[in-house]
Amino acid sequence: MIRTALRRVVGRSPAQTARWVRFHLYELYRERRLGVRTAAFAPGGDAISDENERYEPTCYRCVEEALDDLEIDPGRDVFVDYGCGKGRAVAVAATRPFRKAIGVELSEPLAADARENLRRSAGTHRCGGWEIVVADAAAYAVPADVTVIFLFNSFHGSVLRAALEQVRRSWESRPRPLAILYKIPAGQADLLAEIDWLTRRRETALPNCRWEGMRLLIYEPADLGEPDRSAEAGVPDEDRG
Numbered sequence: 001m002i003r004t005a006l007r008r009v010v011g012r013s014p015a016q017t018a019r020w021v022r023f024h025l026y027e028l029y030r031e032r033r034l035g036v037r038t039a040a041f042a043p044g045g046d047a048i049s050d051e052n053e054r055y056e057p058t059c060y061r062c063v064e065e066a067l068d069d070l071e072i073d074p075g076r077d078v079f080v081d082y083g084c085g086k087g088r089a090v091a092v093a094a095t096r097p098f099r100k101a102i103g104v105e106l107s108e109p110l111a112a113d114a115r116e117n118l119r120r121s122a123g124t125h126r127c128g129g130w131e132i133v134v135a136d137a138a139a140y141a142v143p144a145d146v147t148v149i150f151l152f153n154s155f156h157g158s159v160l161r162a163a164l165e166q167v168r169r170s171w172e173s174r175p176r177p178l179a180i181l182y183k184i185p186a187g188q189a190d191l192l193a194e195i196d197w198l199t200r201r202r203e204t205a206l207p208n209c210r211w212e213g214m215r216l217l218i219y220e221p222a223d224l225g226e227p228d229r230s231a232e233a234g235v236p237d238e239d240r241g
């Protein structure tokens, strides 16, 4: 471990070294506070291919900054991390007042780790509930109450297109506010820009990310249409907040 740390700092400027140390201290702190073990990369099994990435966790700060920008409605909002791996982003989302936090993961062993991590972090939860689903995102039927989707480098190409088609079907079955938080590495093509039913609402830099040039793109349905108010049915207008 000491040798790895030395390799990382040799040849770096003092400012780069300080940034590297700060980054890792914060990552360690968050792992301890949540009581989880999500840091180690995983090689991935047979399912990993050119289009399906292996496990590599998001940085804590990136997912926290992405969620800080949301006004979460505890009675409505449901979070999904596509390709949740060991459950880091789901564990962070579970500390916010989401109605539910869901992780979708292709690998059964990683999903088992994610469940264990969600159980370990239970004392920090403010969400209404959580679930880890073993599924290929390309075939996962997105529940009609999902309103926030986190996407970080889990799959590409035809798999990403198929997953977004599942999201479109879900949204069309019940038009509702929906935000796709797309954390995209520098130099990677933005495939969501090709999807005609989505529009980019915002782009922000993620300066605290482990990797330089990482961006957060926020997409929403281009035509939000009339929000589904079925949950409020029967409530007279004057009684609504």
Ligand SMILES: C[S@@+](CC[C@H](N)C(=O)[O-])C[C@H]1O[C@@H](n2cnc3c(N)ncnc32)[C@H](O)[C@@H]1O
Binding pocket: 044, 051, 052, 053, 054, 055, 056, 057, 058, 081, 082, 083, 084, 085, 086, 088, 089, 104, 105, 106, 107, 110, 135, 136, 137, 138, 152, 153, 154, 155, 159
């Ligand atoms: C780069 S990691 C992202 C981990 C997590 N989302 C995070 O931000 O910490 C990619 C994860 O996606 C999973 N994955 C890859 N292809 C997938 C697919 N088609 N459906 C569901 N999960 C997939 C991998 O097993 C891996 O755990």
